[in-house]
Amino acid sequence: MPLFPALPEGTTMCQLPSDKGPCRAxxxxxxxxxxxxxxxxxxxxxxxxNANNFESLSSCRRTCP
Numbered sequence: 001m002p003l004f005p006a007l008p009e010g011t012t013m014c015q016l017p018s019d020k021g022p023c024r025a026x027x028x029x030x031x032x033x034x035x036x037x038x039x040x041x042x043x044x045x046x047x048x049x050n051a052n053n054f055e056s057l058s059s060c061r062r063t064c065p
Contacts (some may be wrong), residue, residue, distance in 0.1 A: 007013035014064035018042040021049035030054040032064035039064065 019032040025046030039060035054060035
């Protein structure tokens with residue numbers, strides 16, 4: 001089973017909004033913000049969410065240049 005659900009057709013992970021998910025952990029992660037055209041931090045809850053969720057700034061920048 002995939003970690004995140006399939007993307008809608010024509011959508012890339014970098015186009016998705018940040019999504020904390022329903023769990024209550026506080027884990028610093030990175031997401032690509034289309035409005036600022038930069039990778040930024042957000043607090044991930046530890047489960048669910050979406051694929052615009054990176055463990056490091058460098059992995060976000062490599063995936064969403």
